Amino acid sequence: MSFDLNFIGILIGAIMASSVPLILAASGELITERSGVLNLGVEGMMIIGAISGFALMVVTDNLFFAVIGSMLSGLIISLIFGLLTQSLLTNHVATGLALTIFGIGMSAMIGKNFVGIPGKEFPLLFINLKESIPFLGPIFFGHSIILYFAFGLPFLTNYFLKKTKTGLIIRAVGDSPTSASNQGINVTLVRYSCILYGGAMCGLAGAYLSLIYTPQWIENMTGGRGWIALALVVFATWSPIKVLIGALIFGGITILQLHMQAVGLRIPVQLLSALPYIMTIIVLVVISRDSRKIKLNTPTSLGQIFYKEK
């Protein structure tokens, strides 16, 4: 293995690709949580997105439909969560857990007929530039459009939450739904919208896995990434930019430890496999130490059921 610049470029490109599902799912969940809703169904919504995307690709032979369909399916699953928690006022945590269990089971059932079918090649952008520019080429070019979208998303989310009126309303609802309601804000509508958006992003994150990252259907193929995304949101103290950093660290160390395993370092494999989890938590805890900022970013009403006085 040679440590030339181009190889490092390719490595960084791979790290970026591996962090895309985390960024997408975590950014979506971040909006949901900022409105005060704790949806633990991220893993379930991702895996439903993954199977629907793949199944639609096989059936329609159209990648565009597959991507849109995966987002819609994530959205529909999250709608179930919305109905239960917002209209029927069930407990957020229990409902979210149920959603994940449901998603995993449901996807396995649908997926039975799709095991072993090869995926379709997803178009990658600027493929010539990737090969012609050393080092920077593999970092910036030759990715799918979803990757570019994913890397822009945290910045968009940050801008949206901080600078737009809708973002302000979402933060207000997450801070105090009662106050928001007394101000004439339709809390239920805001929370529904945020739940649906989160669902769509998780669906997209799943589709990225089954259509682009490892283009095929394997049962349980999200492999806990939904849980990592959830943890990222919390450890990043609800800051979109820190979510991006956390996702990159997690993706980075995942790839690096694979290489370390391949090189045959004398470190137990189990420890290496645990490394991404440990390092991500350490780094995020260190960069988010400012207790003042945590207080300002944390949605105070997170997980609280809201009902309107009649």
Added chain:
Amino acid sequence: MNTKLKVSEISKIYPGCVANDKVSLEFGSGKIYALLGENGAGKSTLVKILSGVVKPDEGQVFLNNESIKLNSPLDAKKNNIGMVFQHFNLFETLSVFENLSIDSDKKNEDLRVLVNDILKKYNFKIELDIPVLNLSAGQKQKVEIIRCLIRNPKVLIMDEPTSVLTEQETDDLFISLKQFSKDGILIIYITHKLKEVLSLCDEVAVMRKGKVVSVSNTIDEKIESLANKMVGENINTIKKKINNFKNSKEILKISNLNFKSDDPYETNLNNLNLSLKKGECLGIAGISGNGQNELFQILSGEIITEGTSIMFRNKEIGKLNPRERREYLMAFSPEDRISQAAVPELKIYENVALNNFKSSNFFEKGLVNEKKIKEHSKKILSNFSVNTDNVELKSQFLSGGNLQKLIIGRELITSPELLVCFNPTWGLDVGAINYIHETLIQINEQGKSSILISTDNDELLKLSDRICVIYKGKLSKIMNADTVTAEKLGILMGGGSID
């Protein structure tokens, strides 16, 4: 411009309680109206109806002789009815300006100009770009008021606005309210504090048990007449005997106590010194947030201190936890009844059991001795006039006054030598306040000591033998209560000095 607001035959029934029973009232601009009543008299329900938060079962609201529908807070806003709730409706983590802009249709630049004009006109001093959680209660209230003023209100409703304010802040508020009234805004002022009605309002409507029992001009009323209308019976005012404690035994001594907190939202305590004699009540005044929380926690053992800085009955107790301190016959009644003193979801007897002693035998071999606890609880309920004898009732269904009686009762039934209480009558009605005050005087007469940390100066002057003021984590000189006046306290509470 004249504004007339009329509520006609408003009724609202909750399960088991008639909150408003055919309430009819008329208001006109240029005057300040008081809506007076005990907790649970139906004031807040009426106000919630006027602000569109709650829909009435029957009745109508007329603004300038036109019937208006108030189905949501938005409707109230559209009809230029502004409302400042007792519990602030602010978003703590958002900045002041974000709080103001959230329901304004104006462009941010225009809104900023408007807000700055309002700040200047009414001489409010508030930074717009800091998070609301950094503001004092008085400033938060001003933000609420500004939020109403932005919309050019015809009617401004204030729900118990002074319950969180200091004396100075209250004075400021009254000046502003009079100014608003002069500017043509109709003001409805909800309160259970009689003094405020007399000093601020032109007309007063008294509510009791959901009904309006009297409407009159405040110049025709006195504190006693209003109190009797409000409670529906004659109240006797209590006064404490002045005692001399020169020869009494010292029971508690705190010397050179320092506390430094890691939390930026807590107050550090500097070089505290105090001593307390047997049978004495020491009052600690101060604007909330000046270290009262920390002081209470240090006394109760929620914060552990090193060394010999706290001596209680000649024992070092600084390192003992609250349970151990209770074994040494200290008792505590924290400020927040619901989150600190009791668990609202638990039944009365379960809350009583939380305060267990080795001697009380509530638990045997790891099992709960329900019978014993229930007997003990029944005794508390009857000894301390809690208006239920059902120990199975969940504590959340007790009114504030009854919950406070239960808590004080739970603490006192073991006859402690020292009771530390923090704002024991906060938000209670006259009847309950009277009861708690009588109880506190009684324990002093029985030779037990008490420390009363309170933000209510009248209460402190009434109950304390000696008083000091806490300001920015420092205690003032301790003064004999008969030499202290409300004015003196006010100066010390604001950081001034007196000689």
